[in-house]
Amino acid sequence: MAEPYTASEMMVVTAARALRNDDVCFVGIGAPSEACNLARLTHAPDITLIYESGTIGAKPEVLPLSIGDGDLCRTALTTVSVPETFQYWLQGGRISVGFLGAAQLDRFGNINTTVIGDYARPKVRLPGGGGAPEIATFCGEIYVIVPHDRRRMVDRVDFITSLGHGRDGQERHRLGLQTKGPTLVITDLCVMRPNPTTNELEVVSIHPGVTVDRVREATGWEVTFRPDLDTTPPPTTAELEVLRDLKARTEAAHRGGG
C-alpha cells in the first residue's frame, strides 16, 4: 500500500525520475529545482546542477528560494560569472537538460512567461524570459513542469517567450536548431510528450486516480491520448520521504532567515 501524496508531490517525483545520473541540468527555481534536487538525493547522486547565477555543480542542503542563494555557491564545484554561464556553458552546448516552468504552455510546447494579453497593453505583466529563451534552444532537451489547468495549458500562447516547437510544430527544424526542445511535460495530472511527427503534446501517462476526462477538461486544446496510455507509477515511500525532508528543511531555513 503506497503512502498518500499530493498532486504536486506526484509531479515533482515524476520529473525527478526523468533525470539521469550523468545529466547536466540548467535548473529553474520552484518545481524544477525540487525535482532536480530530489533526483540528486535519490537515484542520480552525480547529476550536475547549474543555476543561472553561475553556480556549477551546486548541491544545496535546502532548496534555494532564489536562483542565487548563498547555499548554491557554498556547495558548488565552482561559481563563474553570469556572462560566462550563458556564453561558455549554455550557448556552448554543455547542458543536456533544461528544466523550465511556464505561465502558459501551448499544444506545441511553446512557453509564455512574458504577458497575458497584448505586449504593449498587457492584462498581466509576467516576469519575462530571464534565461529561458536561450535555455529553450541550447539545452539538449527541455523538460517542462507546469500545473495542469485551462489557464495554463492553452491552445496557443499569447506570447512565445521560449520556443517549444513553434506555432505549427515545425519551427525548430526551419531554424536549423540541433537541440530537441520540449521532449517531456510533467503536470500534476499527467505526463506528455510531443508527437514524433507533428510535435503536438500528447498524453503518454496519467497519474494514479486522474481520469482521462479530467485531463481533457483541464487542457485548452483537444488533447490526444497515446494508444498505449499508461498510468504513471506513484511515488515510492523512499522518494516521498526524501522530498518531504528536503521541503521541511527548506521551510525552516527560509522562514528562519533574517
Add this chain to the structure above:
Amino acid sequence: MAEPYTASEMMVVTAARALRNDDVCFVGIGAPSEACNLARLTHAPDITLIYESGTIGAKPEVLPLSIGDGDLCRTALTTVSVPETFQYWLQGGRISVGFLGAAQLDRFGNINTTVIGDYARPKVRLPGGGGAPEIATFCGEIYVIVPHDRRRMVDRVDFITSLGHGRDGQERHRLGLQTKGPTLVITDLCVMRPNPTTNELEVVSIHPGVTVDRVREATGWEVTFRPDLDTTPPPTTAELEVLRDLKARTEAAHRGGG
C-alpha cells in the same frame, strides 16, 4: 660629476622618466619591462603594470624573462584570463600607455615585428605581432623603445605589424582612432616625437655625448632635428643604482633557475 653609464641604461632611464605615477601600462618584455619597473621603483610607486598574461598590478621583485613568469602573478593585484585581458582591459580602453619594442621602426612610427623581406618568402621570420597590433591602437598612447641603427630605424617598414601613424602619417585619423599612437620613441642615441602636423618622427633631444651626425647616420631616413633640440638629462646616481640592483637581482634569479 655623473657616474659612467651605458647607452642602454641611458635609454631605459629616459623611458622610465616618461611614465607618471597614475599611468596604467601594458608592458612588453625586455627594455619596456625594465623601464616600467624602474619607474615603479623610483618616481612612480603607484604605477599599474599589466602584462598580457593577465597579471594586473604586477610588482615583480626581479625582471621577468617571459611575459608570464610566476613572480608577476604572485605580486599582482589580480590575474585574469587572456581573453579578458584583451577584451575588457585593452580593447575596453583602460590602458593609458603601451610600451612596445620593434625590429623595424619607420619614420611614421609604424612597427614591424613580423618579417624582414616578403611575407610569403621571408628573409627573416620574426616572432610576429602577439599583443602589439591591438596595443598600438587601444592604449591611450604608445612609447617605443628601440636601439638606434639603420637596420632598425628605416624609412619604411617591410611590414606593418602594429600601426604607428601609417604609411603617410595620417592613417590613424582616417581610421577614426581616438588614441594617439606613438608619441615618444626612446633610442640609445636620442628621444624622438612625431611632428604635430606630419607625424614624422623628429629628434627632440640627444643623449649626452651623442652627435647629430651619429644620429643622422644611424637613421634610415633624412631625419629632422627640432629647432629647440635639447640634451637628454643623464641618469642620476639614484636611478642607476636602482636599475643596476634590479638587473643584478634578475641575473641571479634567472641563471640560478632550473
Add this chain to the structure above:
Amino acid sequence: MEFLSLKEAIAEYVEDGDVVAMEGFTHLIPFAAGHEVIRQGKRNLTLVRMTPDLIYDQLIGAGCARKLVFSWGGNPGVGSLHRFRDAVENGWPAPLEIEEHSHAAMAAAYAAGASGLPCAVFRGYAGTDLVDHNPNIRTVECPFTGETLSAVPALKPDVTVIHAQKADRRGNVLIEGIVGVQKEAVLAARKAVVTVEEVVDDLAPSSPNSVVLPAWTIDAVVEAPGGAWPSYAYGYYDRDNSFYLEWDEISRDRERFSAWMADHVFSHG
C-alpha cells in the same frame, strides 16, 4: 577613486536622467545605495538591471524611473514585482518605458560594453516573439559561415553602482561568491560607485584569480555594512528570504508600500 559617504557618493555620481545600472545577481544587490537614490529624489533615470528585484521595485514605486532595461522582472522564488507591474499595467506612479531582453542578451551586452564594442553578437532569441517588440534586437551575418547571429547594443551606463565584500585602503575592491555581471557592469560604465561591507588594510584575495576591481576603475568607494540587505553578502550574512516573501504583501498595495518606504527608507540615511 575617493572614499565618500553614501550621501556624498550618490549626490556626486548619480544625476537626474542618467542611465544607471545597479547590478548584483541575487547576491550583493546594492540596496543601501538604491535607498539613497530614492531619498535624494533622483528622477527620470533609465534603470538597467538583469533582474530588477526588490531594489528596482522600490525605485520604480518611488517614482525615480523613466525607463527600465531588464531581462527578468519577478520577485525571485516568490512571484510578481507589484510596483513594477503597477507601473507597466497602470502607469503608477508614472508610466514606465521598458526595453526587455533575455539574460543571455543582457549579460553579453554588459560584456560588450566592458570590451569597448558597440554591440554584442551571440546566438539568441530563436523563434521568440520578443524580437517583434524590441527594435534593439537585430542580426549580423557571420562572414565565414553565413549564419545569422543575434546582436544587441552594448550596455554603457552613465553610472554603475554595485555592492561588494571589501575594499582596501587604496580602494581596490574584492567580490566573491556569485559574481554576476558586476565586473562587466563597472567596466562598461562611465562612472562607478561601489559600496562595501568593510574597508580593510589588506584585501587578502583568497586566490590569485579572485575577482578584484582595481581602484582606478572606480570613482567612489563607500563603506556601507549591511548594504546588500535583504539580499546578501557571501561570508558576511545570508539572504533574508523571509523579507522577500514579506515584500510580496508590502508591495501589493500602494499605500502599504508608501508607508513602508516612509518608515524604512525616507526616515533613514
Add this chain to the structure above:
Amino acid sequence: MEFLSLKEAIAEYVEDGDVVAMEGFTHLIPFAAGHEVIRQGKRNLTLVRMTPDLIYDQLIGAGCARKLVFSWGGNPGVGSLHRFRDAVENGWPAPLEIEEHSHAAMAAAYAAGASGLPCAVFRGYAGTDLVDHNPNIRTVECPFTGETLSAVPALKPDVTVIHAQKADRRGNVLIEGIVGVQKEAVLAARKAVVTVEEVVDDLAPSSPNSVVLPAWTIDAVVEAPGGAWPSYAYGYYDRDNSFYLEWDEISRDRERFSAWMADHVFSHG
C-alpha cells in the same frame, strides 16, 4: 572522463591530421604531453597555440606539424624559435603552412569556440598588413552604429591538451595563477586531455571563483608531475628560465637539436 597514462591518453585522443591546441600562456605549458606526441610520431597535425614557445618548436622540428596557427612565435625574452624559423624559411624538416593572428584575435577566437559561435567579433588589426595575408581576417558591420568590426573564425580544435595543478579523484581540474586561455581552449574543443601535477582527494579550490574545469568537460586526466617543465606550475615549481636561454643554443643547429631530442625525448616515456 577516464584516468589514463600519458601514453594511453595521447594514443587514444590525438590522431594524425588533427587540429591540436596545446595551451598554457607561458605558465602550465603541457611539455610532457607534447613529448609524448613526438614519441608516438603523430603526423600532419595542425598545431594551434597563441605562443608556439619551445613546445611547438620541438613538435615542428620533429616533423609532427603540417600547419601552425599562432600569434607570437618567439622564445619569450630570449629571441627566435629556430626550429619554427627553419621550417618557415627553409622548409626543414617539412614545409610549414602558417595562419597568423594577433593575441587579441586568437583569445577571442578561443572564447568564440567555447561559446558555440562560428566567429569572434572584436576590434582589431587596424592599419596592419596582416589583413592582406590572412583570408581568415574579415569584417562585420555593427547593425546599430554601422562601424566596421573585425571577425576571425572561432577556434574549434579536435583536441585540446593542457596541464593543470590538480585533479580530484572524480577528474575535476583546478587551474591557478596565470590561467591564460586554457578554459576556453578546453571548452572549444571536441576532446580534451589534461595532465596534472597531482591527483588529490579534495580539490580544495582556494576561492569559490577559482578556475575549475568539471570532469564532464574532459575526456582524459593524466597524472604527470613536472609535466610543465621547463615552463612552470604555480605553487609547484618555477619557470626554468635558464633552460629557455639554453634552448636558443640547442635549437640553432639541426644536429644539436636532433641529438637533444634523442637524449631527452625519444629515450624517455
